[in-house]
Amino acid sequence: MYVLKKYEWGSVFEMMKYHEKGLPFVEWGIKGHNRPWVIANGNFKKGEKVIEVGGAYSALPQYLSDKFNIEAWVMDDFGIESKEDLWSRWGNREELKSKYPSVKYVFERAGEGGNNVPLDYFDCVYTVSTLEHIPWNDMKKVFDHMCKILKPGGRMLHCVDLSIPFGIHKTSDAKGILLGTVGYSLYHKIKESIQSV
Ligand SMILES: C[S@@+](CC[C@H](N)C(=O)[O-])C[C@H]1O[C@@H](n2cnc3c(N)ncnc32)[C@H](O)[C@@H]1O
Numbered sequence: 001m002y003v004l005k006k007y008e009w010g011s012v013f014e015m016m017k018y019h020e021k022g023l024p025f026v027e028w029g030i031k032g033h034n035r036p037w038v039i040a041n042g043n044f045k046k047g048e049k050v051i052e053v054g055g056a057y058s059a060l061p062q063y064l065s066d067k068f069n070i071e072a073w074v075m076d077d078f079g080i081e082s083k084e085d086l087w088s089r090w091g092n093r094e095e096l097k098s099k100y101p102s103v104k105y106v107f108e109r110a111g112e113g114g115n116n117v118p119l120d121y122f123d124c125v126y127t128v129s130t131l132e133h134i135p136w137n138d139m140k141k142v143f144d145h146m147c148k149i150l151k152p153g154g155r156m157l158h159c160v161d162l163s164i165p166f167g168i169h170k171t172s173d174a175k176g177i178l179l180g181t182v183g184y185s186l187y188h189k190i191k192e193s194i195q196s197v
Contacts, residue, residue: 002147010037010159024063034128034159035060042157044068048123051075053110053146054130055103057091062100073104075117082109110149111142119148126157 010033018036019026025035038060044050046069052061055074065072074096079087096105108114111134125146134142146156 030161031129037159038126038128038157042124044070049121050124051122053125053127061103065102072102075106075108075110077107077109110145111138117149120151122150123154125150128159129161131158131160
């Protein structure tokens, strides 16, 4: 049985708290909240096995390995086998193994039937900005797979990005540009004021 222990909305204030605490990856944008949130809420302990599903080119798994002395894995095909150019055009997945040498990369997707990620193995399975890209009809098989690689008693953390409705987040739209500009300058104002304290 799985128990939902906590869910919450991300906020700029929370992000600024991470900044105050000196957590890495804080920057203006969704991942600038999500990655420190994983660090702050992951409760990682030495020797644990941790996998980011859809880790893409993120430096977070290497950071977790260095900081908490965990065994870090990434499961992602980087859009190659799935032929999703959006993900493959960001870089060369083959270079990641030397860039982040402590991380074990498996070029497979959750829910797609690959078998190079061990079952009943991980203390923690997490995602950052990935679940919202998985078609709803595939969600069950992706979750089933994530549950199978998780040890009994293991934990999952998921950061899901939700777009603002009515299309006002679109930068081509005047309201979107306004929202973005206000948000960006607010962020820098708060950041400056924290740095000057
Ligand atoms: C927005 S990126 C994730 C960004 C990354 N987590 C970060 O913090 O930079 C989404 C990634 O999810 C991957 N992905 C999509 N479906 C997946 C699945 N079923 N299993 C594993 N990865 C998947 C894509 O290949 C892509 O690299």
